[in-house]
Structure formats: structure tokens, C-alpha cells
Amino acid sequence: MAIQRRELVYDGPGGPFEGVLAFDPDAGEARPGVLIVPNVLGQKEADNLVAERLAALGYVGLAADVFGQGKRTTRESPDPARYMNQLNADRPLLRDRLHASLAALKAQPEVDPARTAAIGYCFGGKCVLDLARSGADLRAVVSFHGIFDRPSYANVTPIAPRILVCHGWADPLAPPESAAALTAELTEGGARWQLHAYGHAGHGFTDRSMQGSTRPGFGYDADADASSWAAMQRLLAEALA
């Protein structure tokens, strides 16, 4: 049966927010849910396609929105990072919006609220780490080319969700030193974590819109994309069983 989409408008601080749910309408019982947190540009079709890929794997995907309804940018926008930067400057607000997005996912009738995970890309990778850091009730999070700087608030420890960090080692936005700091933070926080580092891969390695990028340290990497997706599948299968 074809995967279906449903637009989802939900509340939260600074909302309303608008995301897209993807699910298999014939699956019957409630299924594990996976939150997808977008990159700097906000909720967009690429995220909806990830939600559909997750739905095809037997999950319910929610391509979430943490900027607010209608607040999106493109690479061509005068300031593509404007909404992201507002949230980077107020990590407690970002946290609360993330928790609101997770609550919206859990509230859907197709979703088993006891079995959820979150994945995120770039800024969204930071977001899913913040979900884990802030005590969200999740079984696993996966960061793809995420950013690792810690939030202003203290971690809720032990950090409960399993954590997979898929990282391009040539990423100038998160250099090896910041990856090392993250491993120390997660170890100290008692998290069950893995870091998969991809040599020569840069920021945005899953992002096909960056194919042919000539900006050093940025671009699509087919190997890292496929490896990280496979590792994510393996973790979700274990954690959401």
C-alpha cells in the first residue's frame, strides 16, 4: 500500500508549527514513531521524503517544524540562517519546541508513544542531541552531520536514549576537537553512544542538493550517506523493537 502523508499543525512555544506525518495506512497496529528534525532551512520536501522512507520501513515519520508555521528559508534567502540563529541563541526555547514536536508525534493515533526515536540533519542533528540531553522520553537519536556545542542548561543524566552520531570528519562546522568533546560529554553523561566518522566527508554528506558543491568541507558523499542510513536502520530496528 502506498505511504500516505498528513499535514500536522501543532502547538508549542512560539507556534503554531506545521509538520508532515508519513505512514502506511494499512499497517494496523500503532507503530514506532520517528521525529525528523530539519536543517537550517526548516521544514521542507526533503524532510517529508525522509519521513516517507521511514514509513516504508514500518515507522511513522514526522518531519517536524521548530521555526513556526511559514518560517522557512532557502539557500538563496538573504539570510538562510535567520530562524536557526534565533534558536541557537535560546537553547531552552529550542528544547521546548523540540519537546512539543515530540509530543505531537506521540499524540498521533498511528504511533505507539512508548516507542519513539528522533533523527536530525545539521542543525537538526544538534536538536536531537538536545532532546537526549534534556531528558526527552525517546529510545534513540541519530545525528547526521550535526553540530555538537552544548546547550546553556545542564544535561539530564543519565542520558537515556541510545545515541548514534554520524559525522563527516572533514566537516568544518564540527571539527574533530568538537567530536572529541561530544564523546567525553556523552560518556560522562552515561549515554550508550556510537560515533561513526567518515574520512574526507564534509558537512551535509546526506544532502543531494549539495552534490557538486565546490565549497571545501561541504558536500554530498554517497558512501557516508549510505553507511549512515544503514547504521541508523540497524539502531532503530534494535531500539524500537
Place this chain on the structure above:
Amino acid sequence: MAIQRRELVYDGPGGPFEGVLAFDPDAGEARPGVLIVPNVLGQKEADNLVAERLAALGYVGLAADVFGQGKRTTRESPDPARYMNQLNADRPLLRDRLHASLAALKAQPEVDPARTAAIGYCFGGKCVLDLARSGADLRAVVSFHGIFDRPSYANVTPIAPRILVCHGWADPLAPPESAAALTAELTEGGARWQLHAYGHAGHGFTDRSMQGSTRPGFGYDADADASSWAAMQRLLAEALA
């Protein structure tokens, strides 16, 4: 059909050497070969079992010997590291023995010599990195809780085999700084590499004989064991196709 074993005595500097080949006798055509390089204790039944697991996946496995026929130790030996230490002090000799072991694998009629890989455990992890560093004709190497210090000779660059380093982040024999140095070395050498770091896992995380170890930083870790084996399978399937 049941996997078969064949004892293999082969030549090389300081030899003869004695390994065990494992293969499916009904597979017909020549198959990709995988060299297995043992840990500090040398060639033993645990390595033969790995060779059999690889044979069940469609490869020909050779549990190799780099110490020399009859030269093995156990954890209870007065000096379990005696043969390993001799080779650590003479990396060119180790290299030549590794190349001799690879040549022995390639010479077997069951093996397609154009499609080979090498995996290794602990000291054997260092060995497979040395194979890659020294220009061995291999498609991929996988190090499990290996040691990362560079050999005395210069690397043959670009480093051709794909490299997967599966590493316990709490391993005191290869601390994070040495992993970082390895990533820099491999990047500089042009290798196509991945490093999978497992939080809280220590040295020997694949070694069931270390279950219940109370030595900090050493021991079996079921998650890291299963994750690393899955990642290895994925790489071998790609590189040896």
C-alpha cells in the same frame, strides 16, 4: 553444505607458519578471500571460528599465523606477549610476514586473488593497518580494537584499501588521542576510511573469553561486537563484490 577446514603451512621470513583455511567446498567458483590476523596470543581456535563465520558468508577465510609454527601463548603463559613484542620491535619483519600470509591466502585454489580483504583483532588490528600502510594488494581492511602506532617505515600512498576501524572508546591501549592521530594519518594518506567508536567499550570488545573481566577498560561488549561485525559485513559485501 558444511564448512570445511584445511591446515595450511606456508613460508615466509622466520617461518614456516601454520594457519587454518575455512571454506564452503560446494561453492564452485573462486571466492573472495579474507585474512584473519590473530591477537597477542597468536593463531588459535577462536580465529578458526571467525574464518568459519566468514566462510558461511561466502568468503574463504584464512586464520593466519605471523609468529611461526608452534609459537603461541595463552593468557596464563609466563609472558603472553613475547612473540608479539618481538614483532612490534621489528615492524618491517612483521610487514613481510603479513605479506607472506596474504600471498598464501591468494595462492589457494578456492580464492579469487583479485578480491581479498584482511581483518584483525587487537595486535591483529595493527597488523591489518600495516598491510594497508605498506601497499598490500587488498580491497579492504577492518581493525577490531586495534592499536594505532605507526610503523618505522613510510606509508605507501595513496593508501589503497578501504579501511574500517572499529574501536572501543574506553580502550586504554589506544586512547582517543591515538585514534585522532590515526584519522589524521589515514586522511593524509588518502585512504577511504571510517572509524566507528563505541562509547564505554574497552579493549577486546569482541572477545568472549574476556566476558566478566574486571580489568578497567578491558572486556567483552555485546553491542560493540554485534555492531562492528555488521559494519564489517557491509564493507566486505561492497568491497569484495
